[in-house]
Amino acid sequence: MASVYLKISILITCLIFATAFQLLLPVSEAYYSRSLKVGYYRSKCRTAESIVKSTVRSYVKRNPGLGAGLIRMHFHDCFVRGCDASVLLDPTQANPQPEKLAIPNFPSLRGFEVIDAAKAKLEKKCKGVVSCADILALAARDASYILGNISYKIPTGRLDGRVSNSTEALLNLPPPFFNLTQLVASFARKGLSAAEMVTLSGAHSIGRSHCSSFTSRLYPTIDPTMNQTFGASLRKRCPQNTTNDGVVPQDFVTPDKLDVQYYKNVESLTALFFSDWALLTSGETNKQVETYTKEPEKFKQDFINAMVKMGSIEVLTGSPGEVRGTCRFVN
Structure with a gap:
C-alpha cells in the first residue's frame, strides 16, 4: 500500500512540475497549438467572425477602396513568410524596415486601421484569443462579399509571426512588370x-x-x-x-x-x-x-x-507563432 501511495505522490509531483514548466514557456509554446479549420473560434470566441465582419462593413461602406486594400493586404501577407500577419508589423528600433515599408507595400498598402479596429474589439471581447493573421484573412473574405457578393467559409486557427523584413517582400511579391x-x-x-x-x-x-x-x-x-x-x-x-x-x-x-x-x-x-x-x-x-x-x-x-x-500558405499553428495583443507589434 505504501508503494501505491509513493507512486501516486510521484505522479502528482510530476504533474505539478509539468504545469509549472508550461507556465514558464512563452505563450505560443505553452498554450497555442492549433489546427486550421472552419469555425475554429466557435467555442473560444463565438462572435469573433461577426465582429470582424461588422467592422469591415462599417469601413468599406464609407470607403470601398479599403475593401480592395484588405484583399490586397492579405495577398501581400501570404506571399511573404506565409499568412502570419507579418505585413502588419510597424517599424521599431530593433527592426526599422518591416514588410509594410517595402516598395511593393509603401505607400500603396492600406486598410491597417480596419484591422486595428477589429483587433481592439476582439481584445475586449476575447482577450488573447483571435490572431491578427485570422483577422486579416476574415477581413479579406468579408471585403470580397461586400464588393463582389462572393461568400465563402474560410478555415481559421492561424498564429501571428514575429519576423517581418522588407527585403523578403521585394523577393517574394510579383511586380507589375513580370511576364x-x-x-x-x-x-x-x-x-x-x-x-x-x-x-x-x-x-x-x-x-x-x-x-x-x-x-x-x-x-x-x-x-x-x-x-x-x-x-x-x-x-x-x-x-x-x-x-x-x-x-x-x-x-x-x-x-x-x-x-x-x-x-x-x-x-x-x-x-x-x-x-x-x-x-x-x-x-x-x-x-x-x-x-x-x-x-x-x-x-x-x-x-x-x-x-x-492562398490563405493556407505556410500558416503558423504552433511555435514560434503567437497571438499578438496588438497587430502592429510582437508581444
Whole structure:
C-alpha cells in the first residue's frame, strides 16, 4: 500500500512540475497549438467572425477602396513568410524596415486601421484569443462579399509571426512588370497553379494603382500592348516628370465591384499593368480570361477556391507563432 501511495505522490509531483514548466514557456509554446479549420473560434470566441465582419462593413461602406486594400493586404501577407500577419508589423528600433515599408507595400498598402479596429474589439471581447493573421484573412473574405457578393467559409486557427523584413517582400511579391513565365514561377513557389494565378489576378478589378506602377508603359511611347486611346488618357492622369505620384482606378468601368470586368479590360488592352497583358500570351491563360468574361459565376467559384488555398500558405499553428495583443507589434 505504501508503494501505491509513493507512486501516486510521484505522479502528482510530476504533474505539478509539468504545469509549472508550461507556465514558464512563452505563450505560443505553452498554450497555442492549433489546427486550421472552419469555425475554429466557435467555442473560444463565438462572435469573433461577426465582429470582424461588422467592422469591415462599417469601413468599406464609407470607403470601398479599403475593401480592395484588405484583399490586397492579405495577398501581400501570404506571399511573404506565409499568412502570419507579418505585413502588419510597424517599424521599431530593433527592426526599422518591416514588410509594410517595402516598395511593393509603401505607400500603396492600406486598410491597417480596419484591422486595428477589429483587433481592439476582439481584445475586449476575447482577450488573447483571435490572431491578427485570422483577422486579416476574415477581413479579406468579408471585403470580397461586400464588393463582389462572393461568400465563402474560410478555415481559421492561424498564429501571428514575429519576423517581418522588407527585403523578403521585394523577393517574394510579383511586380507589375513580370511576364507570364515569371508570374507562373512566382505563384508556383507558393504552391499556386497558373490557373489560380489568373483567378487571383481578378482582384485587379478593384482598388487603385499609383502611376509609377505602369508609367513605363506610357513613356517615351505608349506600349503597343496597350490600347493607344486608353494610354493617351492615362498620360493625362499621370504626366511625365512630376514629383506627384498620382493614383488611378485599376478598373475604370466598375472600380468598386469585384467582378469579371477586369478580364474584359485585359482582352481590350485597357488593363494597367504589363502583368495583366501577359495573361494573353499563353493559349491556356488566354482561354481562361475569355471564359471568365462569359461565365462570371465560374470566376466567383474559382476565386473562392483560390482565396482559401492562398490563405493556407505556410500558416503558423504552433511555435514560434503567437497571438499578438496588438497587430502592429510582437508581444
